[in-house]
Amino acid sequence: MVPSLDTSAFGTRRPPPRLAAVLGLTRCQPDTWLGRRVAFGLQHLALPRIEGPVDVEAMDARLRLYPFDNLCEKRILFTPQYFDQAERVLIRSRIRDGFVFVDIGANIGGYALSVAAAAGPEARILAVEPQPGIFERLVYNIAQNPRGAVKAVACALGDHDGELTLFLRGDNRGASSVRFVPSDGRAETVKVPSKTLLTLAREEGLARIDVAKLDVEGAEDLILMPFLRDAPEDLWPRLLVLSKVMQRWQADVLGALAEHGYRRTLETRLNLAFERP
Structure with missing residues (x-):
């Protein structure tokens, strides 16, 4: 089960002194082989001693993090300097007036x-997250960052409007999927409402999408293929950031992107970015 949400005021779960000292060390490590080894070693020692959520400031946001059951939250807590830095810099560089960003698989709201924080109050940002417990954490974190x-x-999001079964991973809630059962064959399941990306865009009245980020554990093709087929060209995102899990896709997403004028502009260990001129 997902731990119950702690709705106490932000700041009441500040890290105790020892954990704060460890976080100070892990967060200052450089992005080198040795730096990462030091940071991850300290993280390994500190994590079992964390008994509840932790309130921190990271990635220009105030966040309440539950690092013991979600890899995303663990990464943001201990090493935010490693958290998709190139991808986030790229997205920020595309901010313009009336900026529209759709974060699909938003998790607890890091992206x-x-x-x-960079786009300001005039932007429109949709954070799409299907998992009930994680969604509650997302809503809490959004409320702590009203600017x-x-x-x-x-x-x-998927290939139809209606309902999908979400397979939950208890050890890493951020890796839950509508397509893949965890490798050990055991998973909780929950029925969640589903929409196509085109339906979402129409319901929200979007005239364009500047950037869309998709991190949905191998179901990216379920979202993108019908959208590229059915959506008007004006709605195609200028920039797409996709989780690099091509081996899980059951359709030729890369070929479809090329046919629609997208060119690869960034590749990192975890993600790919495609942009239309």
Whole structure:
């Protein structure tokens, strides 16, 4: 089960002195082989001693993090300097007036709130997250950062409007998927509402999408293929950031992107970015 949400005022779960000292060390490590080894070693020692959520400032946002059951939250807590830095810099460089960002698989809001801090209140940012417990954490974190214009949307995106089964991973809630059962074959399941990306865009009245980020554990093709087929060209995102899990896709997403005028502009260990001129 997902731990119950702690709704106490932000700041009441500040890290105790020993953990604060460890975080000071892990967060200052450089992005080198040795730096990462030091940071991850300290993280390994500190993590078992964390008994509840932790309130921190990271990635230009105030966040309450539950690092013991979600890899995303663990990464942001201990090593935010390693958290998709190149991808977030790229997205921020594309901010313009009336900026529209759709964060699909928003988790607890790391990307969405980081972008919101740079884009300002005039931007429109949708943070789409289907998993009930994680969605509650997302909503809490959005409320702690009122200067940005982030709207949380509780649904899964896919190839149809209706309902999908979400397979939950208890050891890493951020790796839950509508397509893949965890490798050990055991998973909780929950039925969640589903929409296509085109339906979401129409319901939200979007005239364009500047950037879309998709991190949905191998179901990216379920979202993108029908959208590229059915959506008007004006709605195609100028920049797409996709989780690099091509081996899980059951359709030729890369070929479809090329046919629609997208060119690869960034590749990192975890993600790919494509942009239309």
